[in-house]
Amino acid sequence: MKARRYWLMAKRRDERMLRGQRGLLLLLVLAVVCSTTLLVSPGRAVSAPTTITLSGWGWCVAYADIANVSVVLDGSSIPRENATDIQDLYLTGTLTFNLEDRTDEFDLELRGTKMRSLFFLKQVSGGDSPIIAEFEGTWLSETDYVACEGRIAVPAPNHVAKPYFFVLRTENAEVPSRLSGNWVADVDFMIGKLTSAADAIADRLSTGGSVIKENLGNLLTQIAVIAMEVRRSGIPYFT
Amino acid sequence: MIRILAEALALGNGVVSHWVSVPANASGPLDPNITLTQTGTDLVNYIASWSVHSSDILCVILDALF
Numbered sequence: 001m002k003a004r005r006y007w008l009m010a011k012r013r014d015e016r017m018l019r020g021q022r023g024l025l026l027l028l029v030l031a032v033v034c035s036t037t038l039l040v041s042p043g044r045a046v047s048a049p050t051t052i053t054l055s056g057w058g059w060c061v062a063y064a065d066i067a068n069v070s071v072v073l074d075g076s077s078i079p080r081e082n083a084t085d086i087q088d089l090y091l092t093g094t095l096t097f098n099l100e101d102r103t104d105e106f107d108l109e110l111r112g113t114k115m116r117s118l119f120f121l122k123q124v125s126g127g128d129s130p131i132i133a134e135f136e137g138t139w140l141s142e143t144d145y146v147a148c149e150g151r152i153a154v155p156a157p158n159h160v161a162k163p164y165f166f167v168l169r170t171e172n173a174e175v176p177s178r179l180s181g182n183w184v185a186d187v188d189f190m191i192g193k194l195t196s197a198a199d200a201i202a203d204r205l206s207t208g209g210s211v212i213k214e215n216l217g218n219l220l221t222q223i224a225v226i227a228m229e230v231r232r233s234g235i236p237y238f239t
Numbered sequence: 240m241i242r243i244l245a246e247a248l249a250l251g252n253g254v255v256s257h258w259v260s261v262p263a264n265a266s267g268p269l270d271p272n273i274t275l276t277q278t279g280t281d282l283v284n285y286i287a288s289w290s291v292h293s294s295d296i297l298c299v300i301l302d303a304l305f
Contacts, residue, residue, distance in 0.1 A: 236291060
C-alpha cells in the first residue's frame with residue numbers, strides 16, 4: 001500500500017515535470033516563430049540609394065522656344081522579394097525648365113517601377129489643382145544610363161492644364177555595349193541597341209544646338225496653333 | 240545628318256508658315272496675335288470636313304454591323 005502511494009506520487013511528479021517541459025518547449029517554439037515572422041521584415045530586400053542626373057530639351061505650349069531642362073532625382077530602389085529584376089522606385093528632386101528669359105521649376109516626388117531595362121515614374125499630387133508628372137524610358141543598369149521622355153501638366157487659368165514635354169538623358173554615362181544577343185529573341189539586346197542609336201542621334205542634335213532648337217520650336221508652335229484651331233471647330237475625333 | 244535634319248525642319252517650317260502667321264515677338268502657341276492664313280483656315284476646314292465624313296462612314300458601318 002505504501003509502495004503504491006510512493007509510486008503514484010512519483011508518477012504525478014514526473015507528469016508535472018513533463019507538463020512543465022512541454023510548456024517550456026511550446027514557449028520556445030512560439031519565440032522562434034515570432035522572431036522569424038514578426039520581428040524580421042518579411043523577406044524584403046534592402047533598398048539601395050539611387051541618384052540620377054538628367055538633362056535635355058523641353059517644350060511648353062505657353063512658350064515658343066525649346067528650353068534646356070535639367071533634373072536631379074534622389075531616392076531609393078527596392079528590389080521585389082521574388083523578382084529581383086523588378087525594383088520599386090521612389091525619387092524626389094527639382095526639375096528646372098530654363099528659357100533665355102525665364103525659368104520654371106517643379107518639385108517632383110515620383111514613384112514607379114523599373115523592370116530590367118525599362119522604367120516608369122509618376123506623380124499625381126496637389127488635390128484640387130494637381131501637378132501631374134510622368135516619365136517613361138530606358139534605364140541600363142550596367143552604367144546607370146537613363147534616357148526618357150516625360151510630361152508635366154500644371155493647372156493654368158482658362159485652360160485645363162499647361163503641359164510641358166521633355167526628352168532627357170543622363171549626362172555623364174555611356175550606353176553599355178551590347179555585344180552578345182540578337183534582334184530576334186532578346187528584348188534587352190533590342191532595347192540596348194535602340195537606346196545606343198537614340199543616344200548617338202541626341203549627341204548630334206546637341207552639337208547642332210541653336211539652329212535645330214529654333215526650327216523645332218517654330219514648327220511645334222505652328223503645329224500646336226493648327227491643332228488648337230482644329231479642336232476649336234468642335235468636330236468629331238478631335239475635341 | 241544634322242544638316243539633313245535642319246533642312247527637313249526648315250522645309251517643314253516653310254510649309255507650315257503658309258498656314259500660320261506668327262509675329263516675330265509671339266510668346267507661344269497661346270499668343271492671341273498668332274492667326275491662321277486663308278490657306279490655314281482652308282486646311283482646318285478641310286480637316287473638319289474630313290472628320291465629319293469619316294464619322295458618318297464609321298456610323299454607317301457600325302449601324303450595319305450591330
